[in-house]
Amino acid sequence: MFKKLLAAVGIGSAKVDTRLHQSRLLPGQQFEATIVVKGGDVAQKIDGIDLALMTKVKVSTDNGEYFKNHCLAKWRVAESFEVQPGEARELPFRAQLHPETPFTALPVRNNQCHVWIQTGADIDSAIDPTDADVVEILPTPVLEHVLNAMNELGFALTKADVEQGYLNAPSFRSRSGCYQELEFHPRSFGFSSLREVEISLVCDETETHLLIELDRAFRGDGYTAFSLANNASASEVLTKLKHYIR
Structure with missing residues (x-):
């Protein structure tokens, strides 16, 4: 019971890690990844795993400008499953970047362009583990x-x-x-x-x-x-x- 309580607040719980096979890509290019799920101290139900292609956008308002995260694309990697204590599960994944993915590898000092792959695991009754992997988007x-x-x-x-x-x-x-x-x-x-x-x-x-x-x-x-x-x-x-x- 004590271990389950710890897992519910994110201690000793399952961890999710996305490993991109390539970190330097072109807009619209296909990419591959392996999502590694590692069980914690207790069995846990994972309601699903999603990947999101993210960038940071500038928002202009009457009160000034600020930056916020923006989702370009989202993919469902896996549906609900249970991960056992100490289990390591690998999920292969393949998808295509959005053709409008911003370029980040630019010859400029003031470069405010950022792109990353965000991983989210919806774990019942637990803090969702998240994982972010920076992607360098090359000029075409x-x-x-x-x-x-x-x-x-x-x-x-x-x-x-x-x-x-x-x-x-x-x-x-x-x-x-x-x-x-x-x-x-x-x-x-x-x-x-x-x-x-x-x-x-x-x-x-x-x-x-x-x-x-x-x-x-x-x-x-x-x-x-x-x-x-x-x-x-x-x-x-x-x-x-x-x-x-x-």
Whole structure:
């Protein structure tokens, strides 16, 4: 009885650990994991195990800005089962990242983009064990081309974050409830009237959609939206950006 009471408050209870086979992934990429359940001192019923793909989003309000966790996708790994004392059970799992998963491996000092896999086990009458595994989301080839093109056009990436909300343009709309925003500033102002360029991204299986906001010193702000094929070449991306960023 005493051991059961301890397990009910999270002492000597079952533990759940997710082991990702890969921690560096691309948006939309398939991944594999092994969920390890280790029994505690007493038998326990686990009502289910879930994995969630999480990110941190910036929320803008009239009273200021703050960050909160946002779920991009959720998967049920296992239904109800009982784990025995000292038992070690391994559950293989395979799934696909959401195509709009924000990039985190970016060449910028002020990087506010974070992605992780959260594991939750619903254990009857006990504190739910949770486990978080950071995932590094690599730039796709077309995003690499965008970053290189902006550098060639004289702009440095200075900030990256993930905004809460939906990005709407005439030809595309985000679906995940958030979107990534990259902020660029000219390395030298010279004769350019552009003070800042913000590129908001929405990725899908075949294209990368861009909404560009131009902050001009004399002509006011300007907006444009277009899409790039995910297999677009570096020269195609540079030509496109040259046309719109001026």
